[in-house]
Amino acid sequence: xxxxxxxxxIDVNEEGYLIDFKQWxxxxxxxxxxxxxxxxxxxxxxxxxxxQDKHRKEEPLSIRGIKRSGVINIKEFYxxxxxxxxxxxxxIAGIPKPKSCI
Amino acid sequence: MSTKVKKMLFxxxxxxxxxxxxxxxxxxxxxxxxxxxxIFFTFFGLEAIQKKKLEHxxxxxxxxxxxxxxxxxxxxxxxxxxxxxxxxxxxxxxxMPPIGEFLEILSDSGCKLWACKLAVEMFHLEEExxxxxxxxxxxxGDFYNRADQEGTQIxxx
Numbered sequence: 289x290x291x292x293x294x295x296x297x298i299d300v301n302e303e304g305y306l307i308d309f310k311q312w313x314x315x316x317x318x319x320x321x322x323x324x325x326x327x328x329x330x331x332x333x334x335x336x337x338x339x340q341d342k343h344r345k346e347e348p349l350s351i352r353g354i355k356r357s358g359v360i361n362i363k364e365f366y367x368x369x370x371x372x373x374x375x376x377x378x379x380i381a382g383i384p385k386p387k388s389c390i
Numbered sequence: 391m392s393t394k395v396k397k398m399l400f401x402x403x404x405x406x407x408x409x410x411x412x413x414x415x416x417x418x419x420x421x422x423x424x425x426x427x428x429i430f431f432t433f434f435g436l437e438a439i440q441k442k443k444l445e446h447x448x449x450x451x452x453x454x455x456x457x458x459x460x461x462x463x464x465x466x467x468x469x470x471x472x473x474x475x476x477x478x479x480x481x482x483x484x485x486m487p488p489i490g491e492f493l494e495i496l497s498d499s500g501c502k503l504w505a506c507k508l509a510v511e512m513f514h515l516e517e518e519x520x521x522x523x524x525x526x527x528x529x530x531g532d533f534y535n536r537a538d539q540e541g542t543q544i545x546x547x
Contacts, residue, residue, distance in 0.1 A: 351422065351495055352487050362498035371424035389415055390486055 294319045305378070305385050309343075312382030321380045324369075332368055335360050336381045343383040349374060350388050396541030397426040399533070403547065405437035406450045407477060413547050414492045421499040429496070430533045432506035435547075439505060440519050444489045448474045490521075497523035502536075504528045 290297045291304065294315045299307040304320075306312055317336065321328050338359045342349055351374060354365050369376040378385055398420040402413045413429055420427035437443045451457050451464035451473050463469060478488075487495060497503060505520060505527045517527070537544060 348485070350485055351418065351499065352485055352491070355491075355495060355498075362495060363500075366421075366498075366500060372422055374422055375424075388485075389419060390484075 303379075303385065306382040309340075309382050317380055317382065320382075324376050324380060326369060326376065326380065329368075331360070331364070332380075335365070335368065335377060339377055339381045340383060343381070348388055349378065349386040350390050352390060394541055395420075395425055395543055396539055397537070397543070398428075399537055399542060399544045400427070400429045401533075401544065401546045402429055402431050402435035402438065403433045405434045405443075405447050407447045407474065408449055409547050410435075410438045410447055410489060411481070411486070411492075414489075414496060415486075416545070417501050418492070418496055418499060421496075421501055426500075427496075428502040428504065428533075428536060430504045430506060430528065430530075432509045432530075436505060436509055436513060436515065438489060439493065439503065439521050439524060440515070441521055442519070444493070444521070447489060449477050493521055493523060497525075504533060506530065506533075 289300060289302070291300045292298075293300075296311075296316070298311050298316060301307055306316075318328055321332070326332065338357055339349065342353070347353075351362060351365075354360065354374070355362055360368070365373045365377075369380075374386055398417065400413045400417055402410065404410075417427040417429050431439050438447060448470050449457075451459065451470045452461055454464070457464060457473065459469075464473075486492075493503065502525045503521075503523060504525055505515075507527050507529045510527055517524075534544075
């Protein structure tokens with residue numbers, strides 16, 4: 289389905305995750321972040337870049353991976369993206385929601 | 391995308407690998423969904439938070455029909471250790487953290503970890519026997535008091 293994000297029609301799934309990463313840019317990102325009550329800071333961008341890099345390399349995301357990332361620790365991760373950090377950060381990053389249970 | 395469950399309280403009374411992981415995966419899964427979670431370790435569940443014991447938990451090979459091996463075979467020396475080794479290998483393949491690391495992840499994620507006062511006294515344990523991330527030693531009454539909001543679920547494992 290289509291959703292109006294940053295005055296553009298963006299293809300998203302029923303949970304709001306972007307279907308085509310090519311439609312993602314910083315403007316779209318900040319709009320989605322706003323909907324999640326997240327104000328993007330330098331640290332947020334760093335995490336978003338890490339997640340997108342993982343996605344590009346087709347490496348699965350997990351909370352254990354965040355712990356080992358060297359980019360951020362788990363406590364900070366929960367603080368930056370309150371209320372389900374991996375779910376929210378991937379939504380903001382424009383990549384699919386992780387399917388792992390861990 | 392919001393859930394009606396707001397808080398999950400787990401009581402872990404056993405320390406076989408399968409039970410400990412069931413509690414940990416569900417408690418972590420809750421946090422990942424924005425749900426509060428806490429674990430109350432009681433009786434043998436206490437083994438999962440004792441520094442010296444937590445990396446030596448085993449899978450139960452006796453009295454566990456899902457293992458699909460005859461019970462008598464499951465009781466032979468070495469069978470439990472072998473089954474445990476195999477299970478740990480499979481878990482590593484799925485990137486499941488070992489018990490100690492999993493507890494760190496849970497604590498960092500905001501999951502509260504409690505030891506049961508009665509069981510601690512029964513097994514003559516001291517605070518220094520437990521992991522540093524332990525949030526405290528509680529009575530069951532204290533634990534019930536933590537079910538303080540609508541949408542709280544208590545699960546016994």
